[in-house]
Amino acid sequence: MKILFVCSGNKGISPIVKSQADSLKNKEVELEVFPIIGQGLRGYLKNISKLKKQILIFKPDIIHSHYSFCGIIASLATKKIPIVASLMGSDTHQSKLMKLTIRYFANYRWSKTIVKSEDMKIRLGLNNAVILPNGVDLNLFKLLDKKECRNKLGWDLDKKYILFASNPARPEKNFALAKQTIENLNNDKIELKVVYDVDHKLMLIYLNAADVLLLTSKWEGSPNIVKEAMACNIPVVATEVGDIKFLFGNIEGYYYTNSFPDILAEKINYILDNDIKPNGHQRIIDLKLDSESIADKLIQLYQELLSK
Numbered sequence: 001m002k003i004l005f006v007c008s009g010n011k012g013i014s015p016i017v018k019s020q021a022d023s024l025k026n027k028e029v030e031l032e033v034f035p036i037i038g039q040g041l042r043g044y045l046k047n048i049s050k051l052k053k054q055i056l057i058f059k060p061d062i063i064h065s066h067y068s069f070c071g072i073i074a075s076l077a078t079k080k081i082p083i084v085a086s087l088m089g090s091d092t093h094q095s096k097l098m099k100l101t102i103r104y105f106a107n108y109r110w111s112k113t114i115v116k117s118e119d120m121k122i123r124l125g126l127n128n129a130v131i132l133p134n135g136v137d138l139n140l141f142k143l144l145d146k147k148e149c150r151n152k153l154g155w156d157l158d159k160k161y162i163l164f165a166s167n168p169a170r171p172e173k174n175f176a177l178a179k180q181t182i183e184n185l186n187n188d189k190i191e192l193k194v195v196y197d198v199d200h201k202l203m204l205i206y207l208n209a210a211d212v213l214l215l216t217s218k219w220e221g222s223p224n225i226v227k228e229a230m231a232c233n234i235p236v237v238a239t240e241v242g243d244i245k246f247l248f249g250n251i252e253g254y255y256y257t258n259s260f261p262d263i264l265a266e267k268i269n270y271i272l273d274n275d276i277k278p279n280g281h282q283r284i285i286d287l288k289l290d291s292e293s294i295a296d297k298l299i300q301l302y303q304e305l306l307s308k
Helices: 015-025 040-045 048-058 068-077 089-093 096-108 118-124 146-153 175-185 200-209 224-231 244-248 261-274 280-286 291-307
Strands: 002-008 030-036 062-066 083-086 112-115 160-164 190-194 212-215 236-239 254-257
Touching: 002 015, 002 048, 002 068, 015 030, 015 291, 030 048, 030 068, 040 068, 048 068, 062 068, 062 291, 068 083, 068 096, 083 291, 089 118, 096 118, 112 118, 112 291, 146 200, 160 175, 160 200, 175 190, 175 261, 200 224, 212 224, 212 261, 224 236, 224 244, 224 280, 236 244, 236 261, 244 254, 254 261
Parallel strands: 002 030, 002 062, 062 083, 083 112, 160 190, 160 212, 212 236, 236 254
Antiparallel strands: none
16 A cells, blocks of 8 residues: 655654654555645645656555645645545634635545544534544653653753643744743742754653643644653643543543633642642553554555545
């Protein structure tokens, strides 16, 4: 089976896409990645001729695009090859015109559309979409010794660290809420650490060095950083976005709330005061959200398409 991934390459291949590609290669799927380089719709359209050449050379059985723009470009490059389009959280917050465009392609051009959560499916009005979150590499994300990780980062062993693992400049990540939450804690021994755009393997160290992951987003699909924290058994406090409610279930140490800083602070205090040590790693296994299980589900989806 030959699969061609089509994704944005403006900042290199995203860790999420690369991880999924690697998990499929481990299943002996022949896979290549076509990165789209360009800004905006016009920049993306310039990639069509290059993508056509890649299709002629590689001869994929299926094209799997990531994000709506990539799915549209893939559809314009070929009408003969089945296209799977994976939509992400940001696709649900496009303009009305773009949402109508996504629905058109999902209904008439894409062979299968994947969304990351039930919330995304509802927001986009895609009744036939498949809900399939990205998986977590459990060989990489696991519990490490907190003291060793802090020593590597030069963090104080006596402090409590709350990790905000997003770019504060992105409005949807709602950094102002995270700052207000920490201010409400009013404790000099608690510090907010902002980390983003670091090597994926280094994120493992940051997660294990932290006491709590704080996610204050206005929207998400199925936030991978939360699943990675869970795989490391790191407590998480989050706003109720995307599939957070599904991910957390009733597991102690994983709490979702509305967007009030005092309530978020209360949950963080509860974790710190009670030294909560959750078993999120097992939760990821139970939900079959490890990258191996997700790869198996993707292969099954591909095979179903090819059998039609």
